[in-house]
Amino acid sequence: MQNRIMITGAGSGLGREIALRWAHEGWRLALADVNEAGLRETLELAREAGGEGFVQRCDVRDYSQLTALAQACEERFGGIDVIVNNAGVASGGFFAELSLEDWDWQIAVNLMGVVKGCKAFLPLLERSKGRIINIASMAALMQGPGMSNYNVAKAGVLALSESLLVELRQLQVAVHVVCPSFFQTNLLDSFRGPNPAMKAQVGKLLEGSPISAVDIAAYIHRQVAAGEFLILPHEAGRQAWQLKCEAPARLYDEMAEVAVKMRAKAPAR
Numbered sequence: 001m002q003n004r005i006m007i008t009g010a011g012s013g014l015g016r017e018i019a020l021r022w023a024h025e026g027w028r029l030a031l032a033d034v035n036e037a038g039l040r041e042t043l044e045l046a047r048e049a050g051g052e053g054f055v056q057r058c059d060v061r062d063y064s065q066l067t068a069l070a071q072a073c074e075e076r077f078g079g080i081d082v083i084v085n086n087a088g089v090a091s092g093g094f095f096a097e098l099s100l101e102d103w104d105w106q107i108a109v110n111l112m113g114v115v116k117g118c119k120a121f122l123p124l125l126e127r128s129k130g131r132i133i134n135i136a137s138m139a140a141l142m143q144g145p146g147m148s149n150y151n152v153a154k155a156g157v158l159a160l161s162e163s164l165l166v167e168l169r170q171l172q173v174a175v176h177v178v179c180p181s182f183f184q185t186n187l188l189d190s191f192r193g194p195n196p197a198m199k200a201q202v203g204k205l206l207e208g209s210p211i212s213a214v215d216i217a218a219y220i221h222r223q224v225a226a227g228e229f230l231i232l233p234h235e236a237g238r239q240a241w242q243l244k245c246e247a248p249a250r251l252y253d254e255m256a257e258v259a260v261k262m263r264a265k266a267p268a269r
């Protein structure tokens with residue numbers, strides 16, 4: 001029976017809600033984050049929800065911390081069945097204004113953090129015939145304006161997930177990728193970008209979501225059980241993706257108009 005799950009970024013937001021959703025089913029949880037106070041809170045809530053497990057500080061930029069986490073799962077749980085590469089940070093800014101350091105930071109956390117998580121845990125997953133759940137974003141599919149470094153990182157997570165889906169099928173390791181639109185969490189706290197006006201715009205987008213992190217965790221749980229690879233929790237996201245597949249030029253026109261509006265609200269400094 002599979003009942004051991006590892007989640008990065010579990011100290012807040014979606015990572016916490018995923019932990020609680022699986023805790024309701026009585027799973028054993030390995031919870032990782034750089035936010036140790038948040039992790040302790042998540043574990044407490046998870047215990048109340050019926051789960052058990054341990055927390056470990058882990059910065060997903062550092063491969064040795066991920067291999068140490070895999071080792072801890074081996075020692076405490078005798079392996080792992082599911083990993084959720086969820087840790088992530090927010091960024092924004094028009095391409096002309098983003099620095100190369102902004103790019104390096106975004107790629108190191110949101111893309112290479114996922115690559116390193118998959119690599120560190122693959123030997124354990126091969127043994128358990130487990131599954132990988134990578135948290136990307138609708139940004140992976142839609143490439144909205146004013147967030148090119150985030151778009152590229154998340155598109156990389158999608159490409160990695162597709163690559164693993166086909167490579168690992170023979171090994172019976174399942175792969176899922178989740179692409180939510182904006183929803184309210186603490187993601188804005190991590191925002192990095194050259195233009196503060198852009199941060200306020202991202203904040204408004206997070207607030208505007210019709211669904212919560214709790215809803216998204218429940219949706220992920222259902223879709224994973226149904227064996228779905230590409231998981232799109234927002235109804236509007238599913239429609240936008242369909243539109244892009246059918247008429248990409250129309251979507252690019254809409255996005256270009258959004259870019260004009262965003263520039264007017266956040267002029268270059």
Ligand SMILES: NC(=O)c1ccc[n+]([C@@H]2O[C@H](COP(=O)([O-])OP(=O)(O)OC[C@H]3O[C@@H](n4cnc5c(N)ncnc54)[C@H](O)[C@@H]3O)[C@@H](O)[C@H]2O)c1
Binds near residue numbers: 087089
């Ligand atoms: N909130 C949204 O609108 C939204 C939309 C699409 C995708 N996502 C993705 O969902 C995931 C979870 O984000 P959230 O919205 O719950 O935000 P959040 O800020 O509430 O949670 C993210 C967690 O990741 C942790 N983290 C950040 N950098 C880390 C690092 N280097 N190593 C380990 N942990 C680190 C943070 O400490 C935090 O606890 C992210 O990958 C994010 O890109 C969020």
